[in-house]
Amino acid sequence: MHELAFSARVVWALALRSLRGALRRPQFLAPLVIFPSMFLAVNVGGLTRTTALPGFPVVDGFLDFQLAGALTQSLLLGGVATGIATALEIEGGFFDRLVASPIPRTTIVLGRLLATGVTAAGQVTYFLLVGFLFGASVKGGVPGVLVVYLIGIVAGVGFGAIGQAIALRAKSASSVQGIFPLVLVVLFASSAFFPRNLLSSPVDTVAKYNPLSYVADGMRHPIIDGVGATSLLEGVGSALLVVLVAGAIALLALRGRLREA
Amino acid sequence: MRASLIVIRALVRRALNEILRVPGAAIPGVLAPTIFMLGLSSVFGEASSLPGFTADDFRTFVVPVGLLQGAGFTGAATGVNLARDIEQGWFDRLLLCPAPRTTLLTGVVASAALRALLPATFLLIVAFSLGVHVPTFVGLLIAAALVMGLACAMACFSVTIALRFRTQQAAPLMQIASFIGVLFTTSYAPKPLLTDWLRTVSDINPVTHVLEGVRQGFVGGVAWEHTWPAFLSIALMVLVLGALAARGLRRYGV
Numbered sequence: 023m024h025e026l027a028f029s030a031r032v033v034w035a036l037a038l039r040s041l042r043g044a045l046r047r048p049q050f051l052a053p054l055v056i057f058p059s060m061f062l063a064v065n066v067g068g069l070t071r072t073t074a075l076p077g078f079p080v081v082d083g084f085l086d087f088q089l090a091g092a093l094t095q096s097l098l099l100g101g102v103a104t105g106i107a108t109a110l111e112i113e114g115g116f117f118d119r120l121v122a123s124p125i126p127r128t129t130i131v132l133g134r135l136l137a138t139g140v141t142a143a144g145q146v147t148y149f150l151l152v153g154f155l156f157g158a159s160v161k162g163g164v165p166g167v168l169v170v171y172l173i174g175i176v177a178g179v180g181f182g183a184i185g186q187a188i189a190l191r192a193k194s195a196s197s198v199q200g201i202f203p204l205v206l207v208v209l210f211a212s213s214a215f216f217p218r219n220l221l222s223s224p225v226d227t228v229a230k231y232n233p234l235s236y237v238a239d240g241m242r243h244p245i246i247d248g249v250g251a252t253s254l255l256e257g258v259g260s261a262l263l264v265v266l267v268a269g270a271i272a273l274l275a276l277r278g279r280l281r282e283a
Numbered sequence: 284m285r286a287s288l289i290v291i292r293a294l295v296r297r298a299l300n301e302i303l304r305v306p307g308a309a310i311p312g313v314l315a316p317t318i319f320m321l322g323l324s325s326v327f328g329e330a331s332s333l334p335g336f337t338a339d340d341f342r343t344f345v346v347p348v349g350l351l352q353g354a355g356f357t358g359a360a361t362g363v364n365l366a367r368d369i370e371q372g373w374f375d376r377l378l379l380c381p382a383p384r385t386t387l388l389t390g391v392v393a394s395a396a397l398r399a400l401l402p403a404t405f406l407l408i409v410a411f412s413l414g415v416h417v418p419t420f421v422g423l424l425i426a427a428a429l430v431m432g433l434a435c436a437m438a439c440f441s442v443t444i445a446l447r448f449r450t451q452q453a454a455p456l457m458q459i460a461s462f463i464g465v466l467f468t469t470s471y472a473p474k475p476l477l478t479d480w481l482r483t484v485s486d487i488n489p490v491t492h493v494l495e496g497v498r499q500g501f502v503g504g505v506a507w508e509h510t511w512p513a514f515l516s517i518a519l520m521v522l523v524l525g526a527l528a529a530r531g532l533r534r535y536g537v
Contacts, residue, residue: 067481068471210322
């Protein structure tokens with residue numbers, strides 16, 4: 023019990039340090055919201071009439087539909103930012119100092135992931151506020167907003183774990199930055215931006231098996247329709263799956279890194 | 284004049300050498316426009332069935348957007364590389380050489396024009412292999428010239444930013460400018476289908492003319508009415524942004 027409390031204190035301290043570091047360097051945080059916001063604006067401005075296409079779900083506006091897509095994109099970029107921050111700690115030697123200190127090794131990963139979760143909550147807040155400001159609404163009301171937060175935070179932590187796993191293997195910030203095109207591929211091969219039934223083949227098939235589709239749809243459903251058991255379970259389940267798989271890979275990568283140290 | 288050309292040639296060769304020496308750094312910039320084109324056309328492909336859409340195939344419609352994005356990324360990368368050279372002190376050593384500063388600027392910007400052909404070629408190979416309509420030789424020539432011109436304009440802008448901030452951390456600022464420039468146009472749909480605010484922005488944005496100039500070869504046919512506004516817009520952008528970059532360079536280290 024005492025060890026658990028100690029670990030929790032370490033995770034908290036490392037998370038606080040990560041958040042302070044991010045706030046001190048807003049140039050790393052800004053792209054998380056600026057690029058998805060621009061993309062959101064262009065998508066809505068250029069393709070707003072696509073809501074009239076046969077098979078498009080009934081929505082109050084294209085902005086309502088696109089909010090979840092922008093949020094998913096932002097959370098994915100948050101994962102890349104987490105990876106870059108981890109890689110910078112490795113490059114700068116802070117990681118080695120942490121390894122040399124008498125703390126449980128897993129707290130190194132968990133501390134950064136807690137900070138990523140807090141950042142994800144901030145990203146959800148930002149996009150909901152942007153949506154409300156430009157006329158979007160959440161059909162699911164307060165419970166719907168809570169569902170968006172829940173899925174957003176869990177998915178954000180999962181994407182952060184992917185970033186960490188890559189950073190622990192690659193050990194260089196520029197290598198982590200190089201995965202950006204891959205982020206675009208994963209994002210476009212999902213139903214984050216458009217209904218799955220209207221995607222072209224073979225992307226529609228890939229999107230069916232892409233957990234990102236369920237994360238995005240899980241956040242979208244409360245916005246455009248209301249809270250539903252199926253979308254909630256699929257959204258939370260997919261986000262948890264990402265956390266578990268990516269978290270396990272990150273911990274394995276940490277073990278590999280410790281063996282090398 | 285001859286000495287200036289030698290300096291420009293050396294700077295262009297140095298920039299091109301970087302692609303071979305550090306291919307890992309160039310790959311994302313080469314791949315991103317193609318991924319973007321493939322992604323957009325797979326996701327939003329159904330948009331071409333909307334009444335009023337001027338192309339039968341959305342992929343053909345967005346290929347020119349990918350070409351200009353590649354030019355924008357290349358221009359931004361030129362600024363990021365200059366910022367790195369400033370951080371590492373190489374640029375200060377370059378300024379010691381007895382060449383006029385405008386010659387140095389021309390060398391840096393010219394390298395962007397050539398480098399922009401790399402993502403454009405890759406994108407076109409992928410697009411044509413997927414069945415995108417192949418433009419006429421003149422259409423391709425106009426597209427290549429406009430892509431190179433936009434890379435020059437964006438390079439001038441990012442050089443101005445690099446000289447002002449003198450750090451690679453200003454990279455997002457350079458990239459966002461090219462992102463806004465290229466996408467806040469008729470990138471996704473013809474003007475009548477845009478929302479009012481985006482239509483207004485695209486009317487003001489000079490890159491809209493450039494995009495229409497590149498697109499004419501792919502959708503419809505080459506026409507003088509689309510060609511001259513595109514080249515005029517490029518000329519004005521290079522002139523204004525080039526003047527800003529030259530001013531920044533003159534003031535650098537003074």
